[in-house]
Structure formats: structure tokens, C-alpha cells
Amino acid sequence: MRDLKDDKRFANTLARGLSVLRAFGPNDDGLGNLELSERTGLPRSTVSRLTFTLCALGYLTHGRHHEKYRLGPAALALGNIAGASFGFVETAAPIMQRLADETMTLLGVAIQDDDRMLIVKTWRPKNSTTTWLDVGYRMPLLTSSSGAAFLGALSRSELQKQMAGVADEERQRYEEARKRNQAKLLNDGYAFVQGDQRYNLSINAIAAPYRPSEFGEPVVFFSGARAQDLDDKRIADSHGPALVAALQELLHITGRRFPVMAEE
Numbered sequence: 452m453r454d455l456k457d458d459k460r461f462a463n464t465l466a467r468g469l470s471v472l473r474a475f476g477p478n479d480d481g482l483g484n485l486e487l488s489e490r491t492g493l494p495r496s497t498v499s500r501l502t503f504t505l506c507a508l509g510y511l512t513h514g515r516h517h518e519k520y521r522l523g524p525a526a527l528a529l530g531n532i533a534g535a536s537f538g539f540v541e542t543a544a545p546i547m548q549r550l551a552d553e554t555m556t557l558l559g560v561a562i563q564d565d566d567r568m569l570i571v572k573t574w575r576p577k578n579s580t581t582t583w584l585d586v587g588y589r590m591p592l593l594t595s596s597s598g599a600a601f602l603g604a605l606s607r608s609e610l611q612k613q614m615a616g617v618a619d620e621e622r623q624r625y626e627e628a629r630k631r632n633q634a635k636l637l638n639d640g641y642a643f644v645q646g647d648q649r650y651n652l653s654i655n656a657i658a659a660p661y662r663p664s665e666f667g668e669p670v671v672f673f674s675g676a677r678a679q680d681l682d683d684k685r686i687a688d689s690h691g692p693a694l695v696a697a698l699q700e701l702l703h704i705t706g707r708r709f710p711v712m713a714e715e
Contacts, residue, residue, distance in 0.1 A: 457616070467493055471501050472510060472526060473564070477587035481519025539663040539670075540572050543701050547574045547672065550697045554690055556676040557583040561597040561658070564589060568597040568671065583675065584654070593628055594650035596658040597671045599642035603632030604660035604669035604710045636660065636711045640695035645683060655681040657691055659698045662710035669710050672698060 474490040475482060484502060488495040502520055505511040509525035534540075540560060547558040551574045561568040567589040575583070584590075592598035602610070602625065610629050614622045632642050641659040649655075656675025663670060674694050675681065681690065702709060 467491070467497065468501050468505060471498065471505060472522070475522055475587075476589075477585045481514070481521050483518045483520070487520070534571070536665060537571070537663070538665060539661070539701070539705060542704060543672070544574070546697050546700050550574075550674065550693060551576045554674065554693060555579065556674045556681060556690065559584070559673050559675075561590065561601075561671045561673060562666075563592070563601055563668065566592050568592060568595060568601060583677075591650050593624070594644060594648060596642050596644045596649075596656045596675075597673045599628070599632040599644050600636065600658035600660045600671045600673070601669055602629045603634075603636045603642055604662065604671075605629055609668065633711060639691060640698070640709075641691050643686060643691070653678055655683070655686065657686055657694055659694055660710050661698060661701065662707060663705075664707070672701075 470491045470493070471487055474487050482490070484495055484498045487493075487502065488498045491498065493501075502511055502513070506513050506520070506523070509523045510529075511520045511526070512523040513520050537560075543560075550556075551558040555576045557573060557575055559570050559573040561570050563569070568591075570584055570586050570588045570590075573584070573586060590597050592602060605613075607626075607629075610625060611622075614625060635642050636659070641657045643657045644650075654675055655678040656673050658671045658673035660669040660671050662668070672694070674690060698709075701707075
């Protein structure tokens with residue numbers, strides 16, 4: 452969300468290279484320079500230089516018989532190293548898998564990625580053949596339950612830091628969302644974007660924040676399913692309290708506290 456382009460410490464070339472890596476999604480069967488240019492907003496000539504460099508460093512691979520790029524072994528290694536540093540995910544795994552099986556919903560962890568929430572881990576109900584969201588999927592901050600839980604868990608100063616350089620009108624939208632969702636988290640223990648406000652009307656989900664010791668900001672645990680299988684009443688009656696109970700179990704094991712406090 453922050454606009455750092457005018458900050459002298461900001462390395463624009465590095466940022467552009469990373470934006471190319473971030474352009475890849477879990478369902479992409481390779482991307483060409485034109486597609487990468489469209490997704491990143493960078494000129495095709497710039498993308499061409501960046502993909503050449505990323506290939507040379509092993510972060511991308513390029514097949515001989517086509518013009519498509521894929522994430523390479525260096526990117527995979529970096530992802531594995533990052534995943535191994537998420538110690539709380541391993542601790543949460545049996546709790547979240549049990550909840551997925553009991554509720555027949557997809558459980559997952561999402562982290563902030565600019566103005567979106569990025570899914571980094573999922574737990575699916577055993578014996579379920581339904582395809583839901585997967586690792587690498589991104590959800591908008593303002594219109595997803597995961598984004599609502601993240602914003603509600605931020606302090607006023609944390610949000611202000613993230614919104615540095617952003618226009619006043621946009622900053623106000625995020626501050627209003629933070630206050631609104633903070634109240635929901637304090638009252639219910641979870642955030643829930645309902646009805647037409649949801650970015651995807653085919654999916655219903657709730658989310659609750661957790662602040663791991665390894666991170667400087669909250670992450671989010673979410674529970675979701677197709678809207679036809681998970682209506683608002685089921686969320687209020689059973690799924691919401693179940694997610695809150697699972698999170699409380701994790702907080703007890705890890706010695707952390709619920710990352711939302713009322714502000715004066």
C-alpha cells in the first residue's frame with residue numbers, strides 16, 4: 452500500500468524484478484513477456500531484461516520449445532526457506548486440520564501482500580474432492596474476510612505507517628475499515644465480509660488474526676467454503692465460534708495473546 456517510489460532508499464530495479472516474480476499465480480501454465488508486462492504494468496522491453504536476469508539467477512526457467520517462463524529452483528528454495536521459518540504453522544497444523552474435517556471447510560493462513568492477502572498454507576477436509584482456493588491465491592484487503600481481519604488487528608500507528616505516501620481519500624477508506632473490523636473482532640472474535648460486499652459472491656469465509664513472534668505484523672487464519680454450503684446462519688451459529696475456539700487453543704499453546712485491543 453505504501454508509495455515508496457520517491458524514497459531515495461527504495462531500489463526500483465529490485466522492486467520491478469520482484470513484481471515479475473509476484474505476477475505468477477498457482478494456476479499459471481507459464482507466462483510470456485507480454486503476459487508479464489500486462490500483469491505488472493511494466494514495459495515489455497523492461498520485462499524482457501528482467502526475465503533474462505531472473506533466468507540467469509535461477510529464479511525463472513525458460514523452456515526451449517516455447518516462450519513461457521516458470522518459477523525456477525532458486526525461487527522454490529527461497530519459498531521453502533521462508534515456509535520453514537513459519538514455526539507457528541506447524542504448531543497450528545493439527546488444530547486447523549481437525550477444524551477443516553469437522554466443519555468441511557477450507558482452513559488456511561493468509562498474509563498481507565501489498566493491497567491483497569496472499570494464501571500461504573491451506574488445510575482441506577479429508578476425503579474432499581472439492582477444489583477451493585489454493586496457496587498463491589490473492590484476495591483484496593478491503594472486500595475479503597481475511598483482509599478485514601488483518602486490518603482490524605492493526606494499530607492506528609501500524610496502518611499509518613503502511614499508508615505513508617498514499618492519498619488522503621484512500622487512507623481514510625482503510626482507516627474506516629480498520630475501525631469497523633476492529634469492533635467486529637472485539638465483539639465476535641472473527642471478521643466476516645457479508646453479502647454484496649464480498650469480492651467473490653460464490654465463496655463465504657470468516658477470518659481471525661494471529662500475531663506470531665516471528666512476524667512484525669498480524670497474519671490471518673481463515674475458514675471458507677462455497678456460499679451454497681456455508682451460509683451466514685451457519686457461520687454465526689457454529690463456524691464462527693469453532694474458529695475462535697481453534698485460535699484460542701493455538702494462542703494457549705504458543706503463549707500469545709489475541710492481537711486486538713480496544714483503543715481510546
